[in-house]
Amino acid sequence: MRPPDKDSDFYDAYLKEITTAKDKEQTTSDNSNQAIDTTAVNRSTWGPLDALPGNPMMWILIISELMVFGLLLAGYCIKFLENPDLFVNSQAGLNRLIGGINTLILITSGLFAALANETSRENKTYSSRFFLSVTAVFGLLFLVLKFYEYSEKAAIGISIETNSFYTLFYLMTGFHAAHVIFGILLLGLVGFYKRHENIQTACAFWHMVDLIWLILYPILYLVR
Amino acid sequence: MRNAPLKKPTPIFRLLLTWLLMSGLTMISMLSGDVFDTKEIATPIGFISVGILMLTTLFKCRLLLLDFLELRHVAPQWRRGFFFAIFIITAMVLATYVLAFGI
Numbered sequence: 001m002r003p004p005d006k007d008s009d010f011y012d013a014y015l016k017e018i019t020t021a022k023d024k025e026q027t028t029s030d031n032s033n034q035a036i037d038t039t040a041v042n043r044s045t046w047g048p049l050d051a052l053p054g055n056p057m058m059w060i061l062i063i064s065e066l067m068v069f070g071l072l073l074a075g076y077c078i079k080f081l082e083n084p085d086l087f088v089n090s091q092a093g094l095n096r097l098i099g100g101i102n103t104l105i106l107i108t109s110g111l112f113a114a115l116a117n118e119t120s121r122e123n124k125t126y127s128s129r130f131f132l133s134v135t136a137v138f139g140l141l142f143l144v145l146k147f148y149e150y151s152e153k154a155a156i157g158i159s160i161e162t163n164s165f166y167t168l169f170y171l172m173t174g175f176h177a178a179h180v181i182f183g184i185l186l187l188g189l190v191g192f193y194k195r196h197e198n199i200q201t202a203c204a205f206w207h208m209v210d211l212i213w214l215i216l217y218p219i220l221y222l223v224r
Numbered sequence: 225m226r227n228a229p230l231k232k233p234t235p236i237f238r239l240l241l242t243w244l245l246m247s248g249l250t251m252i253s254m255l256s257g258d259v260f261d262t263k264e265i266a267t268p269i270g271f272i273s274v275g276i277l278m279l280t281t282l283f284k285c286r287l288l289l290l291d292f293l294e295l296r297h298v299a300p301q302w303r304r305g306f307f308f309a310i311f312i313i314t315a316m317v318l319a320t321y322v323l324a325f326g327i
Contacts, residue, residue, distance in 0.1 A: 051302065073313055097259055100253075107247055107284075207293045223269075224267075
C-alpha cells in the first residue's frame with residue numbers, strides 16, 4: 001500500500017499507525033529473546049547435576065542416601081571390630097537364603113523398572129504401565145519375605161534390642177524396607193502421571209533402593 | 225571375505241544382559257557366602273571368599289549404575305565418583321575383616 005501524501009490530512013494518522021506497529025514488533029522480539037534466555041537459565045540451573053538422567057533432585061537424594069548408608073556401614077564395621085565373635089555368631093542366625101532370594105527379586109524388579117523407563121521413552125504408555133506394575137509386585141514380594149524373616153526372628157525372641165549386631169541389622173534393613181514401601185508408592189504415582197521424566201525419576205529412586213540392597217546383603221548376611 | 229560390522233545391541237537387549245550378569249554374580253555371591261549351609265554355626269568363610277564377595281558386589285553395583293541408572297552416557301566424573309563411593313565401602317569391609325580375623 002502506498003503511503004499518503006505528506007501534505008494530506010491522513011499523513012499524521014499514517015505515522016501514528018507505523019510507530020505503533022514498530023513498537024509492537026519491538027515488544028514481541030524482546031519477549032522472545034527473554035524466553036530464549038529463560039530456557040538457557042533453566043537448562044543450567046542445576047549445573048553438573050543437569051547431565052544426569054531424570055530430575056536432579058532425585059540425584060541429590062540418591063547421593064544423600066548413599067552417604068547415610070555408607071555411614072551406617074562404617075558404624076557396623078567399627079562395632080564389628082569391637083566384638084567380632086558376637087557379630088559372627090549373631091549373623092549365623094540369619095536366613096541367608098531368604099536374603100539371597102530377596103536380592104534376586106530386587107534385581108529382577110530393577111530390570112522391569114528399567115524396561116518401564118525405556119518403553120516410556122518410546123511413548124509406549126501401556127507397556128510402561130505394565131512394567132511399572134510388575135516392578136511394584138516384585139517390591140511387594142520383597143516386603144513379604146522381609147516380613148517373614150522378621151517374624152521368624154521375633155518367634156525365637158530376637159529383636160532390635162538383642163545385641164548391637166541386631167540393632168544395626170534391624171536399623172539398616174528396616175530403613176531400607178521403608179524405602180521399598182515409599183518406592184512402590186512412587187511407582188504407582190508416576191504410573192498415573194505418566195510423563196517420561198516422572199517415570200525416569202521414580203525408576204532412578206527404585207534403582208537406588210536396589211543398589212543399597214546389593215551392598216547390604218553381602219555385608220550383613222554373608223561376610224563372616 | 226569381509227567381516228560384517230558388529231551390530232550395536234538394542235537398549236532392551238543390553239538391559240536383559242545386565243540382569244542376567246547381575247543374577248549370575250548374585251549366585252556366585254551366595255555360593256561364596258555358603259548360603260545353602262543352613263546350620264546356625266558361625267564358620268568363617270575366609271579372606272578369599274570375602275574378597276570374591278566384595279568384588280562381585282562392586283561389579284554388580286557397576287552394572288546397575290551404568291545400565292539401570294543410565295550413567296553410561298553421562299560425564300565420566302559422575303561415574304568415577306559413584307564407583308569410588310562403592311569401592312570405599314567394599315574396601316572398608318575387607319579391611320575390617322582383615323583386622324578382625326587376619327588374612
